Amino acid sequence: MINEQVLLQEDLKARERIERNLDTTFLVEAGAGSGKTKSIVDRMIALVKTEKAEVRDIAAITFTNKAASELMGRFRMRLESELAGAEEASPVRALLKKAIQQVPESYIGTIHAFCGRLLRERPIEAKLDPSFQEMDPQEDREFRDKCWDDYLEKLRTNGEDSRIDELLEMEINIDDLKAAYNRAAQYEDVAIMIDEAAIRPDLDIIRYSLFPMVEEAALFIPSVVPEKDWDDLQRTILAAKRYLRSMNMADDLNVLALAKLFDRALNVTQKRWTDKNQAKLFKEQFQDWRITTLQPFLQRWREYVHPKLIGFALPAVEFYRSRRMEAGKLNFQDLLMKATELLRGYPEVRAYFGRRYSHLFVDEFQDTDPIQAEMMLLLTGDDPAESNWRKQQPRPGSVFIVGDPKQSIYRFRRADISTYNFVKKRIEQCGGVLQLTRNFRSVKSIGDYVNYAFESKFSPPGQLSDTQAPYVRMLTTQANPRENAGLHGIYTMAVPKQAFDRFDDIARFDAEQAAQFVAWACGDKVSIQEVVEGKTTTRPARPGDFLILLKRKEYIDLYAELLERYGFPSDTAGSLAVFEETKALYQLAMVLCDPTDRIPLLAVLRGMLFGISDDALYHYRNAGGNISLYSSLECASDKSAVVDQALDKIRQYAKWVRELPALSAFSKIVIDHGLIPAAAVSESGAIRCGTLMKLLEVLQSDTEAANEWLALTKKLGALMKDAESMEAASIFAGKADTVRIMNLHKAKGLEAPIVILACPCGEDDHDAQEHIDRMVEPPVGYVTISKPKNAYQSEIIAQPAGWNGISEKEREYMNAEEERLLYVATTRAKQLLIVSQYPSRPAIDPWSKLAVSLQHQPELDIVVVDQVRREKIDAPSDIGSHIAE
Numbered sequence: 001m002i003n004e005q006v007l008l009q010e011d012l013k014a015r016e017r018i019e020r021n022l023d024t025t026f027l028v029e030a031g032a033g034s035g036k037t038k039s040i041v042d043r044m045i046a047l048v049k050t051e052k053a054e055v056r057d058i059a060a061i062t063f064t065n066k067a068a069s070e071l072m073g074r075f076r077m078r079l080e081s082e083l084a085g086a087e088e089a090s091p092v093r094a095l096l097k098k099a100i101q102q103v104p105e106s107y108i109g110t111i112h113a114f115c116g117r118l119l120r121e122r123p124i125e126a127k128l129d130p131s132f133q134e135m136d137p138q139e140d141r142e143f144r145d146k147c148w149d150d151y152l153e154k155l156r157t158n159g160e161d162s163r164i165d166e167l168l169e170m171e172i173n174i175d176d177l178k179a180a181y182n183r184a185a186q187y188e189d190v191a192i193m194i195d196e197a198a199i200r201p202d203l204d205i206i207r208y209s210l211f212p213m214v215e216e217a218a219l220f221i222p223s224v225v226p227e228k229d230w231d232d233l234q235r236t237i238l239a240a241k242r243y244l245r246s247m248n249m250a251d252d253l254n255v256l257a258l259a260k261l262f263d264r265a266l267n268v269t270q271k272r273w274t275d276k277n278q279a280k281l282f283k284e285q286f287q288d289w290r291i292t293t294l295q296p297f298l299q300r301w302r303e304y305v306h307p308k309l310i311g312f313a314l315p316a317v318e319f320y321r322s323r324r325m326e327a328g329k330l331n332f333q334d335l336l337m338k339a340t341e342l343l344r345g346y347p348e349v350r351a352y353f354g355r356r357y358s359h360l361f362v363d364e365f366q367d368t369d370p371i372q373a374e375m376m377l378l379l380t381g382d383d384p385a386e387s388n389w390r391k392q393q394p395r396p397g398s399v400f401i402v403g404d405p406k407q408s409i410y411r412f413r414r415a416d417i418s419t420y421n422f423v424k425k426r427i428e429q430c431g432g433v434l435q436l437t438r439n440f441r442s443v444k445s446i447g448d449y450v451n452y453a454f455e456s457k458f459s460p461p462g463q464l465s466d467t468q469a470p471y472v473r474m475l476t477t478q479a480n481p482r483e484n485a486g487l488h489g490i491y492t493m494a495v496p497k498q499a500f501d502r503f504d505d506i507a508r509f510d511a512e513q514a515a516q517f518v519a520w521a522c523g524d525k526v527s528i529q530e531v532v533e534g535k536t537t538t539r540p541a542r543p544g545d546f547l548i549l550l551k552r553k554e555y556i557d558l559y560a561e562l563l564e565r566y567g568f569p570s571d572t573a574g575s576l577a578v579f580e581e582t583k584a585l586y587q588l589a590m591v592l593c594d595p596t597d598r599i600p601l602l603a604v605l606r607g608m609l610f611g612i613s614d615d616a617l618y619h620y621r622n623a624g625g626n627i628s629l630y631s632s633l634e635c636a637s638d639k640s641a642v643v644d645q646a647l648d649k650i651r652q653y654a655k656w657v658r659e660l661p662a663l664s665a666f667s668k669i670v671i672d673h674g675l676i677p678a679a680a681v682s683e684s685g686a687i688r689c690g691t692l693m694k695l696l697e698v699l700q701s702d703t704e705a706a707n708e709w710l711a712l713t714k715k716l717g718a719l720m721k722d723a724e725s726m727e728a729a730s731i732f733a734g735k736a737d738t739v740r741i742m743n744l745h746k747a748k749g750l751e752a753p754i755v756i757l758a759c760p761c762g763e764d765d766h767d768a769q770e771h772i773d774r775m776v777e778p779p780v781g782y783v784t785i786s787k788p789k790n791a792y793q794s795e796i797i798a799q800p801a802g803w804n805g806i807s808e809k810e811r812e813y814m815n816a817e818e819e820r821l822l823y824v825a826t827t828r829a830k831q832l833l834i835v836s837q838y839p840s841r842p843a844i845d846p847w848s849k850l851a852v853s854l855q856h857q858p859e860l861d862i863v864v865v866d867q868v869r870r871e872k873i874d875a876p877s878d879i880g881s882h883i884a885e
């Protein structure tokens with residue numbers, strides 16, 4: 001193998017330099033499985049042992065709190081083991097002892113918490129209320145929503161709501177305005193591009209071109225419906241005719257709505273027209289008109305709307321910002337921006353923190369917020385007077401950055417490759433860029449596959465591109481398991497064609513195969529190779545060896561459900577938390593907020609909590625019963641007695657709500673109704689039960705919700721609406737021997753002996769939504785606003801001028817990131833990687849970009865395994881009757 005030995009030597013040298021060249025600033029590009037955390041710990045220990053730094057001088061910034069606690073744990077353990085190995089009375093021993101004492105004084109944590117620290121020490125210079133509070137993303141969302149409502153209210157009270165009316169006349173509704181507000185609020189550090197000069201496009205161009213075409217084509221549509229129905233163009237023309245007859249076409253918005261009917265490919269079946277040749281001509285004519293007239297027009301319209309929408313949103317965002325400051329509440333972005341402003345604005349503060357944290361470590365640099373780069377250079381810069389971070393150069397050895405540009409997967413959360421490349425160049429000038437290429441994680445067959453699959457996907461080695469990371473060969477040193485000692489390498493697992501390529505069916509088939517494989521493998525059929533204290537051993541596979549990764553989160557619970565059927569517990573991350581129990585509890589909470597409202601009351605009676613049939617309700621009404629919490633039927637018939645019992649129960653709940661703090665009442669209801677055991681024995685019981693318990697925890701952490709029923713109801717509503725705000729959790733979460741199932745972004749930094757890239761469906765090809773240019777000062781944002789078109793698609797309703805070219809550029813970035821996501825996915829496996837495929841329709845398969853490299857990999861033989869019999873309640877509504885009894 002060419003140069004493999006040389007490359008290994010280079011890797012070794014790089015690792016030595018990390019520990020030895022402590023006065024050199026390094027950016028370490030460490031490939032997958034190369035032991036990033038270990039290299040950080042090695043350097044920290046070296047700093048302590050050589051007295052270059054004390055532990056209290058060290059700040060290490062990690063991507064998540066979990067990564068921070070792992071780093072902290074490993075650092076502490078290394079200090080302890082170094083101490084145990086140090087000679088009695090040696091100077092190093094004293095240093096290590098002191099270091100251990102100082103561990104609590106060091107900083108190891110996320111960038112946001114670090115900024116919080118800086119700001120708490122210097123609130124006056126930061127112009128902050130010293131008792132400011134940090135808001136997590138969920139609290140921030142709620143605060144932002146509240147500010148939006150208040151802002152609209154303020155406009156109304158000040159008589160400024162005519163501004164809203166103006167926008168409503170442009171086919172914009174209140175939801176669109178809020179979408180613009182939410183979008184602009186994401187980019188407070190960016191100058192959002194607005195073209196104030198955009199002029200209103202004249203809709204006469206549509207009137208004069210489209211109306212006559214519609215009238216003419218209508219003449220060739222038969223008067224009776226063709227045997228096989230109207231074709232697309234006919235249907236659209238007939239709809240347009242109805243529109244023209246019934247709507248006021250002097251109104252521009254009606255014309256716009258009509259024109260949009262024609263903004264799609266309209267198929268024509270010639271024989272359904274009265275004249276085939278004319279039909280062919282119409283097809284071409286409408287298609288041509290769409291491209292040459294309609295689409296340019298719609299583009300100009302979206303450009304015209306854009307400044308109005310953004311212009312409305314920006315003052316609302318400013319209102320939200322000033323509300324945060326007045327209330328002393330900082331969101332994550334504020335923490336970064338305020339801390340950077342503080343360092344930028346005060347040379348003495350810069351110098352103070354530069355001394356205080358003289359050795360800065362930054363992990364996962366490829367995925368952090370670009371403002372972090374500014375902070376980092378301001379803190380470590382060698383010129384005390386320079387406030388422009390781009391001109392700063394780190395002091396020798398002051399910063400140690402670790403990252404892997406091949407694993408940058410958070411562009412949607414502001415990660416930015418151009419900032420990464422800028423910092424890399426800067427460090428090249430004043431320190432060194434090192435490559436760690438040796439991979440300790442995967443066996444050779446996986447390494448070979450990864451190299452083969454990604455060499456052509458990344459940019460040529462050593463070449464800096466502003467969209468894609470350069471390819472670096474991965475050097476695996478773990479041998480494959482000996483023959484018959486363990487299934488290893490890469491396998492595919494295909495799902496056969498499903499009717500209409502329905503996602504639900506594809507996912508279910510795949511989940512069943514995956515569960516069967518896990519069951520088979522754990523039945524002593526697959527051995528796992530492990531290196532323990534330098535010795536290679538094997539042991540039977542167990543559930544904890546499996547990591548199932550999905551590109552999208554919708555189907556995570558399905559995989560958990562199928563695994564459960566085969567008797568395997570799982571631990572999920574990133575799946576949606578909206579189960580029937582949560583929905584039913586929310587409905588009940590609404591009833592208890594306003595018991596006079598009969599509609600939710602009826603829904604609760606018929607829903608999963610009480611499962612009362614329409615028949616029973618009918619009998620109850622017939623017997624003179626009133627569906628109300630305030631009346632009870634004296635002599636109900638047998639059939640309707642259940643209604644009375646349910647109403648009694650709800651009355652009882654209402655009493656608890658009046659008498660107890662909200663969370664106590666809520667918990668009592670959950671227990672009284674037996675929801676936790678009921679969830680536990682239902683389909684996906686472990687997750688549903690775990691999610692209910694997590695729900696109680698989430699409510700407990702919100703003081704207002706825990707005390708007040710209305711706030712609790714609102715909180716439940718927010719959790720239902722915003723799937724991002726609470727993830728489902730299994731009761732097995734955190735237990736060691738469970739199959740882990742998660743979406744790909746959650747798998748950052750994780751590994752497992754066996755990885756399944758599952759669920760070969762659900763891929764969508766969504767358009768770019770924004771593009772941020774961070775190479776100019778201040779950074780400029782090109783932001784579009786969209787609204788849902790239907791359940792699956794959205795349409796852009798406002799866009800900045802020149803968006804087509806800009807969005808193409810952004811697509812390049814997005815496509816490049818897709819490749820990196822695949823790199824992250826394939827590099828999680830230690831011994832065996834299984835890739836699910838849906839060959840019948842690659843466009844919907846998120847893993848299909850690997851198809852070419854997978855061509856010669858064997859397909860997994862799925863051995864049919866029986867499901868485990870378990871007792872379960874068949875219909876959720878049964879729970880109600882159980883309780884009623």
Ligand SMILES: Nc1ncnc2c1ncn2[C@@H]1O[C@H](COP(=O)(O)OP(=O)(O)OP(=O)(O)O)[C@@H](O)[C@H]1O
Binds near residue numbers: 031034440827
């Ligand atoms: N020097 C080493 N010798 C032997 N094994 C190591 C060494 N360093 C790390 N490992 C092992 O290699 C595996 C990968 O290490 P780690 O998870 O730290 O890699 P990483 O660089 O964070 O990878 P990724 O970026 O892909 O998440 C782990 O199982 C770890 O225990």
